[in-house]
Amino acid sequence: MKPRFYSTPSAQLAAQAWQARGDGRSGPGLAIVGVGMMGREHLRVASLLGRARVCGIYDSNAESIHRALRDFAAYSDRKLNVYDSLDALCADDSVDAFLICTPNFSHWSVFERLVVTGKPMLLEKPMATSLADARRMVDVASDYPGLIQLGMQYRFKAQYVEAFHAIQNDHVLGSVRTVAMSEYRPPFLDKVDQWNKFNRFSGGTLVEKCCHYFDLINLMAAASPVKVYAQGGRAVNFLDFERGGEQSDIDDHAFVCVTYDDGTLANFTLNMFSQELYEELVVTGAEGRVVASEHASFRQGIRSSAHIKIEVADHPAYRGCEVTYPQAIETSGHSGSTFFEHLAFVEQLEGAVVDAATPSQGLWSLIVAAAAQQSLSTGEVVFIDEFCARQQVALP
Numbered sequence: 001m002k003p004r005f006y007s008t009p010s011a012q013l014a015a016q017a018w019q020a021r022g023d024g025r026s027g028p029g030l031a032i033v034g035v036g037m038m039g040r041e042h043l044r045v046a047s048l049l050g051r052a053r054v055c056g057i058y059d060s061n062a063e064s065i066h067r068a069l070r071d072f073a074a075y076s077d078r079k080l081n082v083y084d085s086l087d088a089l090c091a092d093d094s095v096d097a098f099l100i101c102t103p104n105f106s107h108w109s110v111f112e113r114l115v116v117t118g119k120p121m122l123l124e125k126p127m128a129t130s131l132a133d134a135r136r137m138v139d140v141a142s143d144y145p146g147l148i149q150l151g152m153q154y155r156f157k158a159q160y161v162e163a164f165h166a167i168q169n170d171h172v173l174g175s176v177r178t179v180a181m182s183e184y185r186p187p188f189l190d191k192v193d194q195w196n197k198f199n200r201f202s203g204g205t206l207v208e209k210c211c212h213y214f215d216l217i218n219l220m221a222a223a224s225p226v227k228v229y230a231q232g233g234r235a236v237n238f239l240d241f242e243r244g245g246e247q248s249d250i251d252d253h254a255f256v257c258v259t260y261d262d263g264t265l266a267n268f269t270l271n272m273f274s275q276e277l278y279e280e281l282v283v284t285g286a287e288g289r290v291v292a293s294e295h296a297s298f299r300q301g302i303r304s305s306a307h308i309k310i311e312v313a314d315h316p317a318y319r320g321c322e323v324t325y326p327q328a329i330e331t332s333g334h335s336g337s338t339f340f341e342h343l344a345f346v347e348q349l350e351g352a353v354v355d356a357a358t359p360s361q362g363l364w365s366l367i368v369a370a371a372a373q374q375s376l377s378t379g380e381v382v383f384i385d386e387f388c389a390r391q392q393v394a395l396p
């Protein structure tokens with residue numbers, strides 16, 4: 001039997017979220033710091049969801065502000081404040097919460113400035129480019145009066161919602177023994193000042209891009225990572241790229257193995273010189289296998305599609321089914337996952353208990369990512385406790 005789309009957890013979530021949309025004129029006031037590609041996605045998605053008012057934006061680049069205002073005017077008749085400094089933003093009492101969407105290397109300095117307000121914030125991934133800064137954020141968060149949610153929204157992609165539901169709510173696999181994830185995709189896109197072409201600005205490819213996947217793998221393994229080994233490098237992309245006399249140094253492919261303290265084994269494959277985007281998560285236990293996959297594209301006219309297969313005896317999704325969100329949600333950004341990230345953020349601001357990424361989970365994903373980045377450059381196995389101790393970073 002093939003489950004009908006509307007009976008799956010992701011479809012129920014989509015239906016409820018769609019019905020609960022607001023008009024964007026009431027609800028908490030949001031301000032977005034950094035309105036490049038991701039900041040504009042947050043602006044658009046917050047408006048689509050309509051459960052919060054976007055009050056204003058701040059960006060150090062005039063062209064980014066211009067693009068954000070132009071985009072916003074295309075779907076909203078509301079006025080957007082443009083702050084001329086972080087001080088002006090912090091002084092605005094109509095702002096209830098911040099979204100930090102600046103490049104990775106600037107997260108700590110923006111965060112440090114905004115935390116004096118005590119207001120809630122959504123901080124884009126990866127939380128920082130160094131473990132020390134990320135650890136300082138976790139320490140601040142531990143007695144911070146407001147919510148701090150991490151921008152690891154891939155956990156809200158439809159196929160992973162289904163996988164989590166089957167594995168952790170319904171326990172279809174028994175205990176999880178192996179987790180395998182892969183991403184095949186085209187090269188990194190252009191960014192303002194091309195910060196993502198340099199390890200010192202992004203933290204490295206496995207940190208910048210793959211912290212999402214290490215977050216998902218950590219959640220699936222539900223155990224603590226002990227050691228990491230990675231191979232990879234620069235095979236195809238940006239080999240001749242330079243900016244201001246500096247040569248790009250980012251990796252474009254990797255194979256990563258992670259061992260967890262309960263014996264669960266995980267691997268992750270990255271390839272960034274593919275034409276289309278494919279993600280796959282395969283989780284196994286004694287009872288069988290769950291396969292969650294997605295095809296997306298940077299090409300016009302190709303919509304993303306998400307699937308799940310639950311190869312467990314007599315399971316109704318044994319042969320698989322499509323779980324893609326409805327089009328208006330799916331096309332709003334990152335296959336609809338940013339929409340649910342906003343829903344989680346607003347519901348948490350309203351006092352609900354929601355399963356969104358915490359600063360500690362953000363730090364764990366960064367620890368695995370940074371250890372993989374280190375292993376890739378040295379060729380050696382990285383033991384997590386030694387790796388963190390050497391950097392004087394206490395485990396979360």
Ligand SMILES: NC(=O)c1ccc[n+]([C@@H]2O[C@H](COP(=O)([O-])OP(=O)(O)OC[C@H]3O[C@@H](n4cnc5c(N)ncnc54)[C@H](O)[C@@H]3O)[C@@H](O)[C@H]2O)c1
Nearest residue numbers: 034035036037038059060061064101102104124125191192
């Ligand atoms: N969650 C996701 O799936 C996802 C996807 C893409 C990007 N991101 C993250 O979002 C962040 C931004 O990425 P992007 O793709 O939008 O980059 P981008 O280069 O397109 O935009 C960054 C913007 O921040 C501005 N900026 C830089 N420093 C600033 C500062 N100190 N104060 C104010 N503005 C500043 C830049 O002018 C630019 O407009 C990064 O941390 C990135 O990793 C997350």
